[in-house]
Amino acid sequence: MDELFESVTVGKLELPNRLVMAPMTRSRATEDGRVTELTAEYYAQRAGAGLIVSEAVQPCVRGQGYVWTPGLHSAEQTQAWRAVTDAVHREGGRIFAQLMHSGRIGHPVLYPDGGLPVAPSPVASGMQLFTPDGMLDHPVPREMTPDDIAETVADFASAARNAVDAGFDGVEVHGANGYLIHQFLADGTNRRTDSYGGSIENRIRFAVEVVAAVVDAIGPERVGLRVSPGNTVNNISESDAADLYPELLRAVAQYNPAYVHIMEAGDRALTKRLREVWTGTLILNPHPTPEAFPATVDNGVEALRDGVADAVAFGELWLANPDLPARIKAGGPYNKADRDTFYGGDHRGYTDYPVLGA
Template structure:
């Protein structure tokens, strides 16, 4: 029987276990760059089979939240190199999650006079945190055809920068109501051209973009995250089952390192996506009312997934694989310190050997 503590090969990398640190925004970047504290945070969690970073914007306009990091200029590349070096020195493996938030943003979160962009001029009926507090999201500027092609180029450039910075690969964020998810949706995407309308057209951006990144850095260093039926950030998906089966089958032909499914609104679809995907299948399972924990290890054992990603539990337990193997105990995350700030709630969670 395969367990979460057995090794697995994804792309060109062999992981010592199947316990993955899920991407989690922490909003602790300085001028768009990770800091020494960031390097400490990720290095502490190097015993994960794989670390997936917080969302990293591939361009200036791709930033949605305050104090998030980028991978679109040389200073950012150099700063991330310090992070990847620290993780590799501890024997870890780390993928950069590339995240363009699209219409999820606010002009106050940019250094320059910019407006968030999206597939169409449809405002998300939701609020977003800004330096001035929570504010309603604004109506985005619809991307032109030429700007969509530029966005693909931005992701390709950021992926190349990630490899230059020492990352072992990249995960493209197509979930949680951000830009790639917005194009898949049937409410944020009201386009009548080749990028909207039919499921094939709505899927064109994520498929073409994934193909372009895979060609640039290697399919075996490229992965995608999806969240079917996820209504986060005011997303509606009237054709979710058909759309995601189409997307999964199209992406499967690229030979990517893995597919990462965040199970939210349509957990019943997971088995179909698992069957449609021929490569490594990573799951962040639906656990209503709690966080992914030891009870979900059985999903590796019964073949529901090849890898499991853990969010909040990894935030609070830097040595999570050891704690899962031992059956606990587990630190509880302090979500009041999840975003922004310094080391408190970030790098000060104790390991088992430092727990009294």
């Protein structure tokens, strides 16, 4: 297990260990997208991570995909996040904000103007939005115009600047898990015939433009990119992941971001290929086989020993074990995550997981 506790460089940060807290939506923000003191407590409890990547944060109003999720597109939201980053830094931690535009995984009830969600093409998700009043079918999204695309790229850059103003050490651009950037990458959701659709070169264009804009806004050392090759979450489908993702990483490399974060989907051979392409810092959410969910400590150690990752990200383990490094060193035991309290609610299943010796 010693590999997990070696230092590693991410951008200009020297992380004290290789244990990254993966981004996890918890749906505990206010109706207007502000985090609370409870959020600050939650992240401060987990400041022993080498790096925390926050829950997904919408960069603009139309980027919201779920109820009670936070934003970074208003002064009030930015100020609210300051309490979180201050709390993490007081405990000696480091935290990046994950910027996520949901694209077609959205609904008119989430937006003040009641408009449609946007996406690269008018292809519905076939899924539903949870609301306190019941489940709602996702509508067919509106196809983004070139002006929409340019505006959204600018929204990501603006949110990144807000993140730095809020005290974050950097941002992670969410290009995974079936959300907007992934929708542009995937040929199952991108049916465009312009310069943003069709060929691999065209389908990676939006992702590359977002990374370039965010790097220009806050500097490459503060920027990461998350991808999930072959992941079918949110009904995403891509027929050419093995060819697309090496090209994406090559294109992104020219902007020298601090890291790439791969959400592995059971294809270790593809992960190894991407590791060869990407020579910078690589964070892996390790799922070497289709059955390896959720990721385990052993999965992480194996990835480091095999050289396919520089750091490893865990989700459920951090959610349920705020003192995860101490538990790993002690050989456990590990708290079991309560799935009934993953989304929404109060402190229960959020800040009340016990630490060793409690």
